[in-house]
Amino acid sequence: MSYEIEYSKEAETDLAKFKKSNPIAFKKLHRLTEEIMEHPRTGTGHPEPLKSGNYITYSRHITKKNRIVYDIYDKKASVLIISIEGHYGDK
Numbered sequence: 167m168s169y170e171i172e173y174s175k176e177a178e179t180d181l182a183k184f185k186k187s188n189p190i191a192f193k194k195l196h197r198l199t200e201e202i203m204e205h206p207r208t209g210t211g212h213p214e215p216l217k218s219g220n221y222i223t224y225s226r227h228i229t230k231k232n233r234i235v236y237d238i239y240d241k242k243a244s245v246l247i248i249s250i251e252g253h254y255g256d257k
Contacts, residue, residue, distance in 0.1 A: 169203050170244040180250035184232075191229050195250065198226055198234060206238045206245050223248070 173181065185192045201209045211226030216235070225233045228250070237246045 167243055169206055169238070170242075171199060171203060172244055172246045174246060174248050177247040177250050184250055188229075188232075191232065195228050195234065198228065199247075202226075202234075202236065202245055206236070 181195075184195065198209075198211050201211075206224065207213055209226075211228065211234070213224050213226045215221060216223045216225060222237045222239065223235065224238060225235045228234055232251055234250050235248045237248060239246070
């Protein structure tokens with residue numbers, strides 16, 4: 167099953183900034199996004215559910231400092247990317 171990717175407004179802003187400021191990490195982010203479409207709970211970037219989350223919110227490492235945080239909606243087969251830059255809330 168392939169999941170559809172959606173972006174929050176914050177993630178869209180992060181994505182535009184990330185593309186300009188960190189092109190190497192942007193390429194890795196692109197690969198991770200493609201992987202999330204196929205299997206959002208496993209793969210590279212050490213995917214893990216957030217401890218304070220509600221079992222749908224996961225994160226993966228992009229770089230040592232940056233994480234991609236996303237919600238998985240199995241019934242809709244979609245993933246909402248919440249944020250891209252920073253480590254959870256430390257922007």
